[in-house]
Amino acid sequence: MKGFDINRIVRKSVSVLQPYSSARDEYVSDGSEMIFLDANENPFDNGVNRYPDPYQRSLKSLLAEQKEVSPNQILFGNGSDEVLDLIFRAFCEPNQDNIITLPPTYGMYKVLAGINAVENKEILLTSDFEPNVPEILKVVDETTKIIFICSPNNPTGNSFNKETVRELLESFKGLVVIDEAYIDFSKDESWLSQLRKHPNLIVTQTLSKAYGLAGIRLGICYASEEIIGVLNKIKPPYNVNQLSQQRALQRVLNQDLVNQEVQQILDERTELMKALDSLEFVTKLYPTDANFVLAKVDDANKRYQQLLEKQVVVRNRSSQPLCENTLRFTVGTPEENKKLIAILKDIQ
């Protein structure tokens, strides 16, 4: 988007806001022996008696290097959910602005729109699960602030066509958020390398899926320094706790293990898809670029219950538009996968 002006889309209350300045903002240790009597902490060391770094500098510099962005283009949140909520609160005026989402997709965009009193305009994906650009552009108005694109998309599993996404980035004057929660499983490249070209682009990722850290809640937002600056103004000062920062750092440093696990998940996905494909009650398997598979079955409620009786929980996505009678299978360990496949053959 050429001529994108962030000041045009930031909420007024946010642009005039004087952010809270925490003790750890005002003085950052340079590593020398200091006596910290500025934050009313308990002084006795137990590993977590000090407030964590509000800007998570160690983790940011590591990721900045890996992803080839500036540390000032990164914001972390308590899961992507917090990151997405911050984006709403920074840019959408309650009871006035609107956003666009593309169902069937991740349910949190709609929930966050509701919480923030922002109208959610829903434009269904096409029958091959691609964004319907003409219909999307038709509903854009002066108060449309954000389009949410999930690629690879949950629950359908596919990555969107690059040219389609590019068309939205270039013709929409607001923000385009590309949720890349599943990018580490994808054969497509991340949109991260396009940040410089598109000042209205926000890319979100997470350590909850490929990185195996759903329990620590760490979501990541990459954008221009201007956008990250606005989000930093409104984020709670200590939104990512110390233990999460430490675990994230260890894991990101151990990239080889992450890659190895991702490869194993992809191999298992192939096995699972072969097995699903051979089942009579599976009527359609959708192509996937993520760590899950969406399958259309004869009777989703019945198959869901049968699996549950065998202690296997999958996700019934039948209530989503275009997803009638579908089940979403997350790829498990080789052992889990083997058991699942045996059970699926058994309930034929």
Ligand SMILES: *Cc1c(COP(=O)(O)O)cnc(C)c1O
């Ligand atoms: C799982 C998922 C997330 C991750 O959310 P976290 O809050 O980071 O755990 C984000 N977006 C999509 C589409 C997801 O499926």
